[in-house]
Amino acid sequence: MPEFLLLLHEDPTNWRTVSPEEMQRALEQYFAWTRKPFVLGHEHLAEDVGKVIRSRDGVPRAADGPYSESKEVLAGFFVIEAADYEEAVARSMDHPHLAYGTIEVRQIQRHE
């Protein structure tokens, strides 16, 4: 079965005004979603800008980024199974993250 990567993007300031009760509801929804049978794995990323490494003139250098300029950050990811893009998207339509940000769906390339 093909695998898809769901990249969860969000604007961290969206969380600023969320009440404890809403956070708990979100937590319960995340729990429920992670237990769906087609979910293979998931992680949340630490809330920092991260590092980006670029090579210039053959010399790799690290800098803060890549999101230091933009509002949206990559907050986490899920790996799910689905027959095709259509099914992957359909399965992600009730993902709790959609209340707080966007989801980028990418198929994982397998060479066989």
Added chain:
Amino acid sequence: MNEVDGLLEHLFRHQYGAIVSRLVRVLGSAHMDFAEDAVHEAMLRALKTWPRRGVPGNAPAWLTRVAYHAAIDRLRRQRLAGYTTELVESWEAPEMEPLEDDELRMIFLCCHPAIARDSQVALSLKIVAGLSALEIARAFRVDEVAVTRRLTRARRQIREHGLALDTPPLSFERLSAVLDVIYFMFNEGYAALEGQDLIRRDLCFEALRLGQLIAASAVATPRVHALVALMALDAARLPARTDELGDLILLEQQDRQRWDQRLLALGLDHFQRAIGGDDHSRYHVQAGIAVAYAATPDLAAIDWRAILQLYDSLYAMDPSPIVALNRAVALAKVEGPAAALDAVEALRDRRAVRDYHLYVAVRGHLLQQLGRTRDAAECFRSALDMRCSEPERRFLLGKLAECVDSAGIGNS
């Protein structure tokens, strides 16, 4: 999901107030918003890590520890930014004993007499009950900006007056303000019949929880028990107040089996403890009325004469038109609709009831009983023009239809 549900029921909201209170005790009340941010951050961290790693064994302790570290980080950063605070190094990791005492102190701080009543309520809901400004705004049907303004004003007053969390520790003088705020909170939730609006129903149970917290503390007086009894007994009837379609059911037609037995027992237990002393507050009288309903095995056989006497004493303590209106309903049962109508008519120029849909509806109901269906229909029609909840609207429409049918008058 179920094990999570069971473990977490309202955990965040309940822990929010408890942990903020604890941090404020250490940081000082001038840093209240600071403490709030730290707890918010801890909960966000839980949201991001628990689904992956599972809920920690002692979730409240986990949240406290993470919030505590978040607060220390923030303090360090502030200090680097030029703020002086000698607190950082002297901090000890908070012990994990029950947090209720701090929470209780926080309620008393929020209800400090230097703070205006509407701000007391808003601040209690925000910090102790863990509601957001938006949720408070929805509950009180005001806009979010107004709530934010009240909160800002209250926090500033706490800072400017140097109000502290632990002085006076748990004052008896302030107790009556605290009880008023809790009862206000309860009433706001109870008055709303929209079953789908969970926030408003939650207000009732949050008020009840805070009442129980005080009832279990060293400042528990008979009056506190009376308030808890009143709230528990009223809340016990909530499930029976509407039918499956969400339509209103009047008390006498309610199915007692649908009353919440646990709340009923809780209410009766607190009532027993309320009548121990010689305090005779309005909460005692109101709880007495609720007990009279609760203790009647057959709702058709309610002792209205006893209830009328209780309303008489309540009116002596609080001669407000709302109390007078409730008294008139009991009067109708004892002396008949004509006497009650006289009592209701006497209120007609009082501003508090003139535009109150229940006042007009009660008047209509009495007129209908007296056979004056045309006047009654007029009342129900004007009540429908006033602000009321959806189930109330359907109820009034039903009453209007009865009058129109029996009198054969058209609705032009």
